[in-house]
Amino acid sequence: MNHAALDAAFRATSYRVVTPERIxxxxxxxxxxxxxxxxxxxxxxxxxxxSTGGAIRWGIVTAYNPGALLSTEENQLRQRRLQNRISAAGWRFFNGCNLADDDLWPAEPNCFLLHVDEGQLRILGREFDQLAVVCGRTGTAPRLLWI
Structure with a gap:
């Protein structure tokens, strides 16, 4: 899949974050x-x-399907490793799910991290072979961060 098609696929996805308050x-x-x-x-x-002027930085990362569809078991193992890595780093996170609009891709569990910067997100994305992650900060719209 070329870059333009990948970009379109990431943009045609809902990134759900499950919090104690609501989804x-x-x-x-x-x-x-x-x-x-x-x-x-x-x-x-x-x-x-x-020094962000009160903005809260955040990111969304998954370990699922880096570059190709993997077995359910392999994806689940990768996601557990991601959650363990995030916990070991001391980051606060909520679980969620990435859902493609066209339903051509299966739902992918994600981790929503609080107080992470783009450098940390890139490192985590690379570690789990991702092409991009979602990042943002309060007061701005979510955006893709290509790895």
Whole structure:
């Protein structure tokens, strides 16, 4: 699949994030004020938000199907390794699911990470052989980050 087709496929996907409050459905290029409000509520009072002017950085990563369809068992093993890697790094995360609009691809579990920067997301994406991850920060629309 060429780059333009891959880009179109990533954009024709819903990135679901399951939180204690509700399920949020994120789309590339579409800002979500309710999601931003949820993220601000999730941040512990008094916690430093760094030099981002109060913005909360986040990312969505999956370990599923890097470049080709793998068996269900292999994908599940890869996703468990991703979750273990995220936990070992001390990142806070919520589980979710990537759903293609055309239903040609099976649903892919994802991990939504809080307080990660693009460099960290690239490293994690490379580690799990992904072509791209989704990243964002409060006040902006989600976007693709090509690895």
């Amino acid at each position: 949020f459905v994120l789309r590339i290029g579409v800002a979500d004020a309710a999601f931003d409000a949820f993220l601000y509520r999730e941040v512990t009072l008094g916690q430093s938000l760094g």
